[in-house]
Amino acid sequence: MLNHRISNIITALAAVGVIYAVFFIVPPVEGLGEKVRIVFFHIPAAWISVMAFVLSALWALRYLNTHQIEYDRKSATAAGLGFFFCLLATISGALFAKITWGAYWNWDPRQTTIFILLLLYGASFALRTAIHDIDQRAKISSAYSLLSIVVMPFLVFVIPRYYSSLHPSPVINSAAKIAMDPVMLYTLIAALLVASALFRQLFIYYIERTRRRDLAQKDSPEGGGRL
Amino acid sequence: MHTKKLTWPNSAWAILYKDLLCEFRTRYALGTLTMFTLVTLSGISMTLAGAAISSSIAAMLLWIILFFCAMAGLARTFVYEQEAGTLFTLRLYANGQAVLAGKLLFNILLLQLVTALLIPLFLIFLNIEVHLWGQLVYVLFFGTVGVAAVATLTAFMVSCTNAKGSLFTVITFPLLLPQFLTAIAATEQILTDMIPSWNECFFLAGYDATVIAAASLLFDYLWYD
Numbered sequence: 001m002l003n004h005r006i007s008n009i010i011t012a013l014a015a016v017g018v019i020y021a022v023f024f025i026v027p028p029v030e031g032l033g034e035k036v037r038i039v040f041f042h043i044p045a046a047w048i049s050v051m052a053f054v055l056s057a058l059w060a061l062r063y064l065n066t067h068q069i070e071y072d073r074k075s076a077t078a079a080g081l082g083f084f085f086c087l088l089a090t091i092s093g094a095l096f097a098k099i100t101w102g103a104y105w106n107w108d109p110r111q112t113t114i115f116i117l118l119l120l121y122g123a124s125f126a127l128r129t130a131i132h133d134i135d136q137r138a139k140i141s142s143a144y145s146l147l148s149i150v151v152m153p154f155l156v157f158v159i160p161r162y163y164s165s166l167h168p169s170p171v172i173n174s175a176a177k178i179a180m181d182p183v184m185l186y187t188l189i190a191a192l193l194v195a196s197a198l199f200r201q202l203f204i205y206y207i208e209r210t211r212r213r214d215l216a217q218k219d220s221p222e223g224g225g226r227l
Numbered sequence: 228m229h230t231k232k233l234t235w236p237n238s239a240w241a242i243l244y245k246d247l248l249c250e251f252r253t254r255y256a257l258g259t260l261t262m263f264t265l266v267t268l269s270g271i272s273m274t275l276a277g278a279a280i281s282s283s284i285a286a287m288l289l290w291i292i293l294f295f296c297a298m299a300g301l302a303r304t305f306v307y308e309q310e311a312g313t314l315f316t317l318r319l320y321a322n323g324q325a326v327l328a329g330k331l332l333f334n335i336l337l338l339q340l341v342t343a344l345l346i347p348l349f350l351i352f353l354n355i356e357v358h359l360w361g362q363l364v365y366v367l368f369f370g371t372v373g374v375a376a377v378a379t380l381t382a383f384m385v386s387c388t389n390a391k392g393s394l395f396t397v398i399t400f401p402l403l404l405p406q407f408l409t410a411i412a413a414t415e416q417i418l419t420d421m422i423p424s425w426n427e428c429f430f431l432a433g434y435d436a437t438v439i440a441a442a443s444l445l446f447d448y449l450w451y452d
Contacts, residue, residue, distance in 0.1 A: 154405035
């Protein structure tokens with residue numbers, strides 16, 4: 001618990017440092033000006049939403065192999081946090097799109113992909129809430145999570161083929177060259193690390209909270225049938 | 228008493244035969260799906276009142292009708308077993324893979340039959356001419372096999388929940404989107420007399436093979452306690 005508090009403090013200090021760098025060190029970019037700062041929140045949020053999706057599926061697979069409810073708890077928590085970060089990525093992306101392209105939403109390939117990721121997250125929550133039995137819920141949600149990750153590569157392949165994109169090239173492009181100012185690049189890497197640390201801290205907090213709630217329900221006179 | 232242990236393909240065939248027999252006696256799923264396609268198609272045609280529509284809109288309408296038609300009827304394959312109380316018996320007697328194969332074949336047959344009924348009506352009502360019939364049959368076949376494969380697994384998931392009808396569409400749609408978008412794009416090309424690229428044809432078949440393999444791997448986890 002003490003270690004977790006120390007990690008919380010370190011993460012909070014690092015987050016303050018990154019926010020300072022984003023607003024006071026990173027120079028404005030030609031054409032985008034000050035608006036470029038949204039990128040340092042948007043890219044880490046998108047990164048976490050995809051990472052959480054993969055982690056959720058990995059823990060789902062471990063649950064199906066071991067039937068230990070702890071892995072389902074981890075899978076559900078990762079999905080919950082992933083959904084939150086996915087929402088942040090969608091909103092920040094829409095704001096950036098409005099500033100640069102003049103419209104909040106235009107079904108750009110990356111907007112479409114993130115939207116489908118939101119749909120998958122939403123669908124898995126709807127499925128989870130519709131099942132009361134804990135083991136049944138864990139089993140079915142895990143299978144759905146794994147089926148989603150099998151389908152995801154098809155989306156990554158198919159969507160860029162059918163929708164033209166105005167989205168900037170990835171930081172590391174197809175020519176394997178990093179097309180970014182060094183100060184911006186280091187700030188972006190720091191933002192990605194801080195976002196990952198934030199995800200870890202939130203993950204530990206929610207896992208602990210869910211575990212305590214499950215134990216309390218188990219000890220209650222009703223015995224607890226649902227989370 | 229003579230007892231005979233059925234092999235895996237025979238069990239799958241027996242389940243398919245049982246479902247076909249039940250369907251033949253009640254004609255519930257086929258009747259509902261046919262009426263669903265008729266109602267939707269006539270609604271669209273009446274609204275258009277003979278006005279011409281572009282190939283992209285026509286392709287989109289065709290696949291939207293097929294998708295919602297599948298959503299209206301394919302969940303029944305497992306939900307019916309759950310409601311009738313026969314799912315437990317099926318668990319006792321049949322191997323998980325045989326159940327999946329039998330139910331998947333039934334759903335594929337049902338959807339193919341509905342597609343065969345829908346296509347002539349769709350072309351007549353919306354006044355569309357098709358010249359690339361071979362390509363259209365290929366896209367429709369592999370497109371609907373993908374829909375049936377995903378829907379069979381999600382139908383079983385939904386049969387274990389408390390919100391069967393609405394949840395089925397919610398959990399199936401995001402999984403089907405890659406197939407849906409590719410099938411719409413390929414159909415649009417066919418309706419404009421362009422042959423779809425090999426990429427699209429491979430994609431449709433590859434998606435089907437992947438989801439059938441994934442469904443087969445995951446179904447045993449769900450079927451056995």
